[in-house]
Amino acid sequence: MNCEIIAIGSEMLTPHRQDTNSLYLTEKLNQLGVSVAFKTIVGDRMQHLVDAARVALSRVDVVLFSGGLGPTEDDLTREAVAEALGIGLHRSSELMQALTVRFAKRSMAMPPNNHRQADVLDGAEIIPNAKGSAAGQLLDTNYAGKRRILVLLPGPPSELKPMFDEQCVPRLRGLLPVSHIAKRVLRMAMVPESTADAMAAPIYSQYPDVETTILAHFGEIQLHFLCAKPSLEEAQERVDEVAGRVADVLEEFVFSEHGEPLEEIVLLRLDMRGLTLAVAESVTGGWLSQRLTSVSGSSRSFLGGAVVYSPRLKTLFADVPPEMIEEHDAVSPQVAEALAQGIRLRTGASIGVGITGVAGPSGGTPELPIGLVYIGVSDAAGTQVTRHTFTGDRDRIRYFSTQQALDLIRRKLI
Amino acid sequence: MNCEIIAIGSEMLTPHRQDTNSLYLTEKLNQLGVSVAFKTIVGDRMQHLVDAARVALSRVDVVLFSGGLGPTEDDLTREAVAEALGIGLHRSSELMQALTVRFAKRSMAMPPNNHRQADVLDGAEIIPNAKGSAAGQLLDTNYAGKRRILVLLPGPPSELKPMFDEQCVPRLRGLLPVSHIAKRVLRMAMVPESTADAMAAPIYSQYPDVETTILAHFGEIQLHFLCAKPSLEEAQERVDEVAGRVADVLEEFVFSEHGEPLEEIVLLRLDMRGLTLAVAESVTGGWLSQRLTSVSGSSRSFLGGAVVYSPRLKTLFADVPPEMIEEHDAVSPQVAEALAQGIRLRTGASIGVGITGVAGPSGGTPELPIGLVYIGVSDAAGTQVTRHTFTGDRDRIRYFSTQQALDLIRRKLI
Numbered sequence: 001m002n003c004e005i006i007a008i009g010s011e012m013l014t015p016h017r018q019d020t021n022s023l024y025l026t027e028k029l030n031q032l033g034v035s036v037a038f039k040t041i042v043g044d045r046m047q048h049l050v051d052a053a054r055v056a057l058s059r060v061d062v063v064l065f066s067g068g069l070g071p072t073e074d075d076l077t078r079e080a081v082a083e084a085l086g087i088g089l090h091r092s093s094e095l096m097q098a099l100t101v102r103f104a105k106r107s108m109a110m111p112p113n114n115h116r117q118a119d120v121l122d123g124a125e126i127i128p129n130a131k132g133s134a135a136g137q138l139l140d141t142n143y144a145g146k147r148r149i150l151v152l153l154p155g156p157p158s159e160l161k162p163m164f165d166e167q168c169v170p171r172l173r174g175l176l177p178v179s180h181i182a183k184r185v186l187r188m189a190m191v192p193e194s195t196a197d198a199m200a201a202p203i204y205s206q207y208p209d210v211e212t213t214i215l216a217h218f219g220e221i222q223l224h225f226l227c228a229k230p231s232l233e234e235a236q237e238r239v240d241e242v243a244g245r246v247a248d249v250l251e252e253f254v255f256s257e258h259g260e261p262l263e264e265i266v267l268l269r270l271d272m273r274g275l276t277l278a279v280a281e282s283v284t285g286g287w288l289s290q291r292l293t294s295v296s297g298s299s300r301s302f303l304g305g306a307v308v309y310s311p312r313l314k315t316l317f318a319d320v321p322p323e324m325i326e327e328h329d330a331v332s333p334q335v336a337e338a339l340a341q342g343i344r345l346r347t348g349a350s351i352g353v354g355i356t357g358v359a360g361p362s363g364g365t366p367e368l369p370i371g372l373v374y375i376g377v378s379d380a381a382g383t384q385v386t387r388h389t390f391t392g393d394r395d396r397i398r399y400f401s402t403q404q405a406l407d408l409i410r411r412k413l414i
Numbered sequence: 415m416n417c418e419i420i421a422i423g424s425e426m427l428t429p430h431r432q433d434t435n436s437l438y439l440t441e442k443l444n445q446l447g448v449s450v451a452f453k454t455i456v457g458d459r460m461q462h463l464v465d466a467a468r469v470a471l472s473r474v475d476v477v478l479f480s481g482g483l484g485p486t487e488d489d490l491t492r493e494a495v496a497e498a499l500g501i502g503l504h505r506s507s508e509l510m511q512a513l514t515v516r517f518a519k520r521s522m523a524m525p526p527n528n529h530r531q532a533d534v535l536d537g538a539e540i541i542p543n544a545k546g547s548a549a550g551q552l553l554d555t556n557y558a559g560k561r562r563i564l565v566l567l568p569g570p571p572s573e574l575k576p577m578f579d580e581q582c583v584p585r586l587r588g589l590l591p592v593s594h595i596a597k598r599v600l601r602m603a604m605v606p607e608s609t610a611d612a613m614a615a616p617i618y619s620q621y622p623d624v625e626t627t628i629l630a631h632f633g634e635i636q637l638h639f640l641c642a643k644p645s646l647e648e649a650q651e652r653v654d655e656v657a658g659r660v661a662d663v664l665e666e667f668v669f670s671e672h673g674e675p676l677e678e679i680v681l682l683r684l685d686m687r688g689l690t691l692a693v694a695e696s697v698t699g700g701w702l703s704q705r706l707t708s709v710s711g712s713s714r715s716f717l718g719g720a721v722v723y724s725p726r727l728k729t730l731f732a733d734v735p736p737e738m739i740e741e742h743d744a745v746s747p748q749v750a751e752a753l754a755q756g757i758r759l760r761t762g763a764s765i766g767v768g769i770t771g772v773a774g775p776s777g778g779t780p781e782l783p784i785g786l787v788y789i790g791v792s793d794a795a796g797t798q799v800t801r802h803t804f805t806g807d808r809d810r811i812r813y814f815s816t817q818q819a820l821d822l823i824r825r826k827l828i
Binding site for chain 1: 693711
């Protein structure tokens with residue numbers, strides 16, 4: 001079965017706002033065995049809405065509408081869908097009562113505008129909204145002689161997501177030919193997409209019943225394995241088998257076999273081994289610390305560290321000798337090593353990391369080009385420094401430096 | 415005139431990828447006086463593409479296609495548009511030669527597949543691609559008796575953006591009824607949207623010829639003023655007038671009148687006054703430093719600081735007395751004050767900032783609820799501590815803390 005998602009709202013036709021609900025809905029629809037064939041974004045104009053609804057009804061089995069269910073004059077989805085189908089709307093006493101109760105609870109009188117939120121397509125089922133006043137609707141009907149399922153959803157993600165998950169998915173399961181879908185995701189850091197694919201393809205190509213997708217994004221490769229079978233056990237077995245075999249081959253690169261982000265894996269490994277970490281960041285300016293502390297509970301293993309953005313702070317907080325900076329430059333393997341060891345000894349952490357480099361866009365020289373980064377990783381056994389050259393803009397070079405540093409710590413903890 | 419943007423590519427119908435070109439194109443189209451009425455996303459399937467092209471041709475004046483111009487079998491945009499219009503394609507000798515030269519330069523033989531990239535819609539103008547092998551096309555034609563302008567653009571943003579800017583905008587200016595559009599943006603931090611709008615509306619409502627949009631996003635409010643006039647001077651004068659009057663009223667909140675981000679404004683003000691800054695971050699874990707160092711040249715005024723994620727590091731790097739943490743808790747006005755003053759004295763910076771708080775999701779208590787944040791700002795004249803309570807998840811609480819800290823520094827520098 002295929003589907004069209006229609007996102008409704010003039011703000012999504014400006015340069016400032018984008019439809020994001022459709023990404024969430026697509027994932028849920030795929031799990032129901034429904035593929036998305038079209039996505040349309042349309043403004044709050046009656047004729048455009050009717051037009052978009054008719055086009056969708058003519059070309060797909062399932063049409064999801066998000067937005068346009070509020071109480072204002074701009075909220076036209078109910079009326080537009082009724083007109084596109086050539087059916088009527090009726091005012092639901094059940095919804096009128098729910099709205100009245102909702103306003104009474106807030107000690108407010110219901111404005112007359114809100115009455116429209118009780119209008120329901122003839123033949124449609126009302127889908128309760130646990131988080132707002134806009135009820136959803138589901139209609140299983142015919143259009144030009146073909147069966148069509150329509151779902152009207154509120155626009156705010158905080159209302160749409162729970163409504164779709166809790167109310168619509170079970171109903172759609174009852175209406176659609178059911179298949180069960182299992183999924184596995186392998187995540188890898190700092191490996192080229194072509195390398196990962198060359199190693200993985202000979203395996204996953206043996207599984208024509210598993211849909212494999214490679215996603216490359218900001219220093220990370222993800223391999224998604226999806227399989228639909230009459231039973232979930234069967235589907236799970238297939239994705240587990242292919243994911244397991246691919247993970248064996250890509251072993252050293254794979255940081256997560258169940259979707260956890262890299263910073264979480266690093267903290268988990270530190271915690272499991274009772275180790276602590278401190279970092280001294282120059283070029284990344286706090287970003288590595290920011291990523292580590294984005295994980296709740298990170299203070300168990302991450303002590304903190306220093307943002308040593310000036311030569312003096314490299315000495316003050318990580319005991320880098322000023323002569324060393326003078327002689328070798330702040331961007332040098334020597335300073336990366338001294339930062340890693342210095343922050344470890346100063347803080348008493350088990351592992352110390354030091355990062356120094358050139359992020360640009362100004363300041364590159366032939367000897368110290370933009371993108372050159374040294375990372376030191378230090379523990380009681382010694383300090384290793386690696387040299388990296390990243391391409392791209394300032395943001396990308398800095399982010400890749402944090403990604404590489406996390407992957408170096410992860411490898412040290414294997 | 416109105417427009418539809420059709421983004422082509424099956425990957426944009428998965429949960430993992432989104433069309434982003436349309437945001438960029440929308441801004442450029444609006445500047446030409448063209449509004450976007452529909453956006454469609456469609457996969458690499460011939461019938462779906464032809465269908466989407468026909469729907470668009472039936473309902474708008476200008477249709478932009480992005481993607482599907484590569485050399486692979488999946489790249490079907492040229493053929494689909496020809497079929498939708500009922501016209502032919504011809505192989506351009508000019509493009510064949512350009513492709514041959516392109517491959518020769520790389521010492522490669524051109525694969526036969528690439529010949530398709532020389533196919534041009536009958537009557538279309540070829541738009542050169544400075545960044546890749548996929549040429550664009552522009553066609554001014556009729557469909558069902560109505561004038562239609564079609565533009566075919568490559569999908570990669572790095573090719574699409576320069577092609578649209580440098581090649582298409584001048585051509586479209588020649589084809590469309592011209593108006594000149596001027597724009598101004600005011601940016602404000604940490605003010606509720608309703609407050610900003612209540613203060614601004616009495617002014618901007620006096621300018622019916624200026625389109626005013628309020629955007630609220632992550633602790634920032636933006637007011638966009640847009641005006642179209644026959645001459646750019648006239649349009650600029652109107653937006654400058656309304657922006658100036660609104661800025662006067664919202665004075666204390668406005669951090670930028672020409673679009674610069676808050677971190678850049680803070681660094682600019684520090685630099686202008688020859689002052690330096692150092693920070694000691696607990697709850698924000700390096701995020702404030704990360705934002706400051708995201709600006710190129712920030713090392714002129716930002717010395718760095720410490721990520722004091724453990725009690726011991728608060729003492730080690732910012733000289734917070736251990737007894738103070740013991741007595742008042744790490745999340746307290748006393749510790750925020752000590753962090754700000756300690757990091758300032760330790761680093762010799764003109765201004766020191768200390769941040770401590772509870773980001774959750776675990777760890778909140780009735781006395782120290784999730785979202786409670788203390789920020790200290792210290793200079794030679796003394797140290798001020800402010801108390802804040804932010805709502806939302808861990809990420810939001812941490813980001814708002816950095817935003818609030820930057821705004822406090824900004825206000826100190828006025």
